[in-house]
Amino acid sequence: MGRCTNFVQRLFHFLKANMTLKTTPLNAAHRAMGAKMVDFGGWDMPVNYGSQIDEHHQVRNDCGMFDVSHMRVVDMKGEGVRDFLRNLLANNVDKLTLSGKALYSTMLLENGGVIDDLIVYFMTENWFRIVVNAGTADKDIAWMKKQAELHAPLLDIVDHPELAMIAVQGPNARKKVWDALPGSQELTEKLIPFSAAETGTMFIARTGYTGEDGFEIMLPAKAAPFFWGILAEKGVKPIGLGARDTLRLEAGMNLYGQDMDETVGPLESGLAWTVDLKSERDFIGKAALLANPPTQKLIGLLLLDRGVLRGHQKVHTPHGIGEITSGSFSPTLEKSIALARVPKDVAIGDTVQVAIRDKMLNAQVVKYPFARNGKGLISL
Amino acid sequence: MSNPTNLKYTASHEWVKTEADGTVTIGITQHAQELLGDMVFVEAPAAGRHLKAREECAVVESVKAAADVYAPVSGTVTEVNGDLDSSPENINSDPYGAWMFKMKPDNSADIDALLDAAGYQAVVDSEAH
Numbered sequence: 001m002g003r004c005t006n007f008v009q010r011l012f013h014f015l016k017a018n019m020t021l022k023t024t025p026l027n028a029a030h031r032a033m034g035a036k037m038v039d040f041g042g043w044d045m046p047v048n049y050g051s052q053i054d055e056h057h058q059v060r061n062d063c064g065m066f067d068v069s070h071m072r073v074v075d076m077k078g079e080g081v082r083d084f085l086r087n088l089l090a091n092n093v094d095k096l097t098l099s100g101k102a103l104y105s106t107m108l109l110e111n112g113g114v115i116d117d118l119i120v121y122f123m124t125e126n127w128f129r130i131v132v133n134a135g136t137a138d139k140d141i142a143w144m145k146k147q148a149e150l151h152a153p154l155l156d157i158v159d160h161p162e163l164a165m166i167a168v169q170g171p172n173a174r175k176k177v178w179d180a181l182p183g184s185q186e187l188t189e190k191l192i193p194f195s196a197a198e199t200g201t202m203f204i205a206r207t208g209y210t211g212e213d214g215f216e217i218m219l220p221a222k223a224a225p226f227f228w229g230i231l232a233e234k235g236v237k238p239i240g241l242g243a244r245d246t247l248r249l250e251a252g253m254n255l256y257g258q259d260m261d262e263t264v265g266p267l268e269s270g271l272a273w274t275v276d277l278k279s280e281r282d283f284i285g286k287a288a289l290l291a292n293p294p295t296q297k298l299i300g301l302l303l304l305d306r307g308v309l310r311g312h313q314k315v316h317t318p319h320g321i322g323e324i325t326s327g328s329f330s331p332t333l334e335k336s337i338a339l340a341r342v343p344k345d346v347a348i349g350d351t352v353q354v355a356i357r358d359k360m361l362n363a364q365v366v367k368y369p370f371a372r373n374g375k376g377l378i379s380l
Numbered sequence: 381m382s383n384p385t386n387l388k389y390t391a392s393h394e395w396v397k398t399e400a401d402g403t404v405t406i407g408i409t410q411h412a413q414e415l416l417g418d419m420v421f422v423e424a425p426a427a428g429r430h431l432k433a434r435e436e437c438a439v440v441e442s443v444k445a446a447a448d449v450y451a452p453v454s455g456t457v458t459e460v461n462g463d464l465d466s467s468p469e470n471i472n473s474d475p476y477g478a479w480m481f482k483m484k485p486d487n488s489a490d491i492d493a494l495l496d497a498a499g500y501q502a503v504v505d506s507e508a509h
Contacts, residue, residue, distance in 0.1 A: 053420075357439070
């Protein structure tokens with residue numbers, strides 16, 4: 001048995017070391033722009049193009065572009081899509097009445113654990129578009145197809161790994177996109193936040209993951225390098241996944257796999273606002289959420305002492321021990337911030353202690369987001 | 381940027397400069413700062429603390445990650461660069477100028493056993509596969 005395990009382990013390491021990383025259509029463009037590339041969940045992605053902090057400020061103060069082509073677009077087409085999604089998602093797609101409108105939701109297991117978080121766009125009664133995380137895409141699509149077999153066998157679930165996605169974010173992002181892309185202004189000028197318009201080949205959504213205004217643009221892989229190049233010519237700076245993480249953390253946006261996963265529910269993950277428990281509607285996971293009121297919750301932390309908060313550090317509170325789910329340095333606040341899951345009686349304003357190496361450092365429980373729209377939102 | 385040839389190095393990416401008074405000055409290399417990215421926090425050992433060779437004695441944290449810094453040789457910490465408390469980014473802009481701490485080695489011959497610039501470059505190259 002021991003030898004067998006050893007062999008399997010060696011095989012695993014061999015396969016891992018020899019596994020080719022997946023690439024997006026912009027891989028060559030990133031390298032040409034001096035990106036530092038990293039293995040990001042099996043994808044060869046740019047972590048920064050120089051200074052991650054400069055890139056962060058660039059987005060808060062002006063605008064920048066991100067390659068998020070590793071994220072996956074899934075279309076659901078056919079009659080009864082809305083009914084299907086009513087049952088599949090924890091948020092209520094009946095909130096979507098205008099064509100193009102988007103909704104953020106979690107997709108839950110029967111036991112209430114989070115399979116993924118996603119954005120669903122209502123285009124027509126026969127077409128809803130969903131964008132899911134890269135690392136969970138295959139699992140998500142398998143789950144969707146399994147549920148469709150049970151509840152909506154005629155539904156078409158069309159996976160679009162061939163689509164590229166470029167996010168342009170920041171106070172000047174929309175103007176830059178309009179400059180770079182003829183016709184895009186007419187198409188998107190009237191878009192309210194969290195909605196999308198499409199032309200058949202291009203899908204432009206006023207959404208993002210930074211806490212700034214801007215667009216997420218889905219387009220054919222072949223067109224992506226050209227569009228990326230035009231944006232660069234218009235002065236839009238490329239931004240790596242490093243800054244994307246600090247921007248989303250400041251904006252108080254959850255990251256799947258860190259702030260929630262299949263072992264926790266949305267109510268313990270700061271996502272109660274995305275779960276509709278009020279309507280009569282049943283959905284997968286609802287019974288479990290109602291049967292198990294949360295004993296923990298997600299809070300914001302601001303480090304008062306010197307240091308940097310990181311994921312998995314233990315948080316000591318008067319009500320018991322919690323854990324940081326995402327922590328980093330906030331370039332906007334110039335302090336360390338974190339999201340942490342703690343016992344539910346911990347309150348905003350409490351001082352707690354975070355175990356960092358051999359020290360216990362003081363942090364304050366704060367209301368998040370920490371920063372959005374170019375400004376810090378926390379003051380002590 | 382190449383590694384200055386007047387310095388000694390460790391495989392764990394510290395540089396070591398021997399001063400005229402026999403003390404050594406320690407920092408982290410260009411390669412190390414590049415791997416870590418934007419520095420936001422430095423915790424140096426207290427002056428007067430005795431360190432054993434290869435002991436974890438300091439921490440540098442970038443936005444991305446925390447990394448331990450190891451004592452290159454055994455000795456006593458004599459001075460700490462307090463400027464890095466407020467300006468840790470100096471390590472990014474000037475890795476061979478932004479020193480972290482100084483030590484008085486127990487045995488100055490230990491310094492000779494450290495890597496030279498070419499030996500350190502070989503370590504860096506082998507890490508890149």
